[in-house]
Amino acid sequence: MNFSVLTTQFWSLCIQGIALGFIYVLISLGYTMVYGVLRLINFANSEVVMVGTFATVVAQVAILKNPATSDPLHGTRLVLTLLFALLFSALACGLLGVLVELVAYRRLRALGTNRLASLISAIAVSIVLSEAVRIYTHSAPVTSPRLLEKWSFGEIAGANFRVDTVMIIVSGGIIFFALDRFVNKSRLGKAIRAVSMSEENSKLMGINLNRVVSLTFFIGGLTTGAAAFFYTTVYETTQFNVGFNLGLAAFTAAVLGGIGNLRGAFYGGLFLGVLEQFSSAILGSQWKSVTVFLVLVLVLLIKPSGIFGEAVQQTRT
Amino acid sequence: MLNIRDKGASIWEKWNRPQRVTFALVMIFFVALLPYAGEFPLTSFLNTPITSYQATLVYPVAMFVLMALGLNIVVGKSGLLDLGYVAFFAIGAYTMGILGTTTGLNTWEILPIGIALAMLSGLLLGLPALRLRGDYLAIVTLGFGEIVRIIALNLTQTGGPNGVVGIPNPPSIFGQNFALDDHAAYFWVIFVMIMLVIWMVRRFTVRRPGRAWEAIRQDEDVAALMGVNLLVYKLWSFSIGAAIGGAAGVIYASKVMFIAPDMFTFNVSVLILACVVFGGMGNMWGVILGASILAYLPERIRFISNSRQLVFGLVLLVIMNVRPDGLLPRKKREKIKQKEAK
Secondary structure, eight states: OOTTHHHHSHHHHHHHHHHHHHHHHHHHHHHHHHHHHHSOOOTTHHHHHHHHHHHHHHHHHHHSSSTTTOOOOOHHHHHHHHHHHHHHHHHHHHHHHHHHIIIIIIHHHHHTOOHHHHHHHHHHHHHHHHHHHHHHHTTOOEEOOOOSOOOEEEEETTEEEEHHHHHHHHHHHHHHHHHHHHHHHSHHHHHHHHHHHOHHHHHHTTOOHHHHHHHHHHHHHHHHHHHHHHHHHHHOEEOTTHHHHHHHHHHHHHHHHOTTOHHHHHHHHHHHHHHHHHHHHHHOGGGHHHHHHHHHHHHHHHOTTOSSOOSSTTOOO | OOOHHHHHHHHHHHSOHHHHHHHHHHHHHHHHTGGGTTTSTTTGGGOOSSSOHHHHIIIIIIHHHHHHHHHIIIIIITOOOOSOTHHHHHHHHHHHHHHHHHSSOOHHHHHHHHHHHHHHHHHHHHHHHTTSOHHHHHHHHHHHHHHHHHHHHHOTTTTGGGOEEOOOOOOOBTTBOOOTTOHHHHHHHHHHHHHHHHHHHHHHHHSHHHHHHHHHHHOHHHHHHTTOOHHHHHHHHHHHHHHHHHHHHHHHHHHHSEEOGGGGOHHHHHHHHHHHHHHOTTOHHHHHHHHHHHHHHHHHTGGGGGGHHHHHHHHHHHHHHHOTTOSSOSOHHHHHHHHHHO
């Protein structure tokens, strides 16, 4: 128990928590979008994150001529490289998401079976993904080349604005804002919302259900891939089992905010990120998941549909 | 598709009591002989390469069958998705580990304590969690599983990451010794427990709790309208499932003599759930079949050692897509009704 950090590092913890929170927000969109449309936990999303971190490393290594010895990049070259890695990871995850839907969900959905069958088949896909990567990397952690020198913009009230923290917060915010606009304003977004209200009725209205579901998985994959890119840029290392904890935290964030609700995932993710930072500073990092789950249970007891409620009220199991 | 379940049920229903008893006794006899199946030429294909066949039969096969039957009460019978079943297994195992090394109690005396503690924790978790709807229950139970593991990892009383070492084996009963390599003896103990659970579940199914669970699984709102006390029966199902998990944990800890937090990861919960769904949710015989196959398969294909989990995942994926209701699904009659309702 170390409560003195509350006064000494309050703002610093806040800013780190928000940066971590944005990674959770982007991953939890992969859960919440799919849940909104299909009412299914997209269990394979945690492994999509893992694949995304490897995709980031692959993209970075491919673009650098001599990754082992290269110095951090500067100027336009840095921005372009980072952007390329971000797009590569996001696209790879988006396509992987579509593939996961095709392999794990489509047939079962057509048969109209119980939801647990889909859950197990998604679990099977995540076993396959993580095992394939484990065998390919020989269970060894993979380090990404250091592209970004982590200089600081300066301190405000003791909070250190490091360049990667600022990058995550700004670009995470932009991605979320763009997605929110897309779902709420565009034609395709309207189709997604329609399917999440009622599959039957949206079919009658001429919506191509399979295409909307694929699109949802694609978008969820895109944001998940972006999160994987940010994660790799900050921590600079990845392993075949990195997905589980990230996925679990992101799923918790989605539930906290009210699963199926985009803005809920946003606030849930940020809240969870800040909470994790504070609990690991106060109680020690080994207890952070315990605090997170206790908070989750408390929130669900007081308000069973999450802090911000679900997108659709009559969700039935 | 071939419906083994209905075929079997119709043959069973035609038999009179002596025929049924004879059949059951013959089956029990053959299952009890399973530890020696590796030695007969006819059944020697069952032998597992690299690992000992008899040890495999105890853990994971028999242990997974027992736990899958316990989880089947929660998931299959009453439709509550529990993703943290391993927690109860861990509570049983740690009860055995701590009490077995610090007090003079032996395994048979600790068994009821372990069961009681697992039930109690099931009740404590269930009281808040079972008021929640489907998917929220899943995440809360998942969290509970992780919390139990993290607590075991960080407390000094549980040995932290090193776990508990030197847990005593059970003392002999009926002249049967329980040394570390007496695999057959452990198999028989778990087999007796499995039979007790089967008997218990069969009795429950035809009585009030079974009917209440069935009603809750099909439609909670209707069940509540019909006067089923949702929380009470959900708690019953949850804590009975927990008790079975705890019992499995006590025997497991006493068998392997050493437990550590990494034995109780989320993967174990997922595997047991996979056993239930893969075999056929709600149908006990399907669950037993599914658990036997899923526990046995990775050991049998150990010769492709590095990629066996990959093959396991692929097999699981293909079978779930080909037979989404599991290998031996529950009665057809009800499924037709479900289709009509849609």
